[in-house]
Amino acid sequence: MSVKLHRCSNLWVRIGGHPCWRVQRELDAAGVDYEVVKGPVRRSSRAALVALSGQRLYPVIEFEDGSVYRDQSAAMVERIRSGKLLEGRLASAAAEAGSGEAKERPAQS
Numbered sequence: 001m002s003v004k005l006h007r008c009s010n011l012w013v014r015i016g017g018h019p020c021w022r023v024q025r026e027l028d029a030a031g032v033d034y035e036v037v038k039g040p041v042r043r044s045s046r047a048a049l050v051a052l053s054g055q056r057l058y059p060v061i062e063f064e065d066g067s068v069y070r071d072q073s074a075a076m077v078e079r080i081r082s083g084k085l086l087e088g089r090l091a092s093a094a095a096e097a098g099s100g101e102a103k104e105r106p107a108q109s
């Protein structure tokens with residue numbers, strides 16, 4: 001299952017305190033399949049982000065079912081690290097596919 005990482009366009013900033021980078025780095029470390037969607041730098045140009053997530057800050061994770069996840073980046077890192085990012089979504093994806101196999105599978109295994 002793939003997700004979209006909506007993030008700022010400062011892709012070159014790779015320092016620990018940078019919210020978008022720390023979340024992207026954690027997705028990499030967890031082996032989560034994701035696509036980067038770069039957003040505009042200026043807050044005033046973030047209508048699409050507001051429509052998607054109801055707020056103006058990055059990063060935001062969009063799941064395949066269209067739902068979104070946004071929290072403080074430190075909390076996002078923790079959720080990814082704990083393997084719970086996709087929790088609930090593997091089971092529903094399996095149910096849709098008619099197999100049910102993923103229900104007992106830990107997220108991101």
Ligand SMILES: N[C@@H](CCC(=O)N[C@@H](CS)C(=O)NCC(=O)O)C(=O)O
Pocket residue numbers: 008018019020021043056057058059071072073074
């Ligand atoms: N405390 C927030 C900060 C999020 C944040 O500042 N994100 C940056 C992008 S890395 C942003 O959207 N900055 C632009 C702005 O503040 O308008 C977090 O850790 O998630």
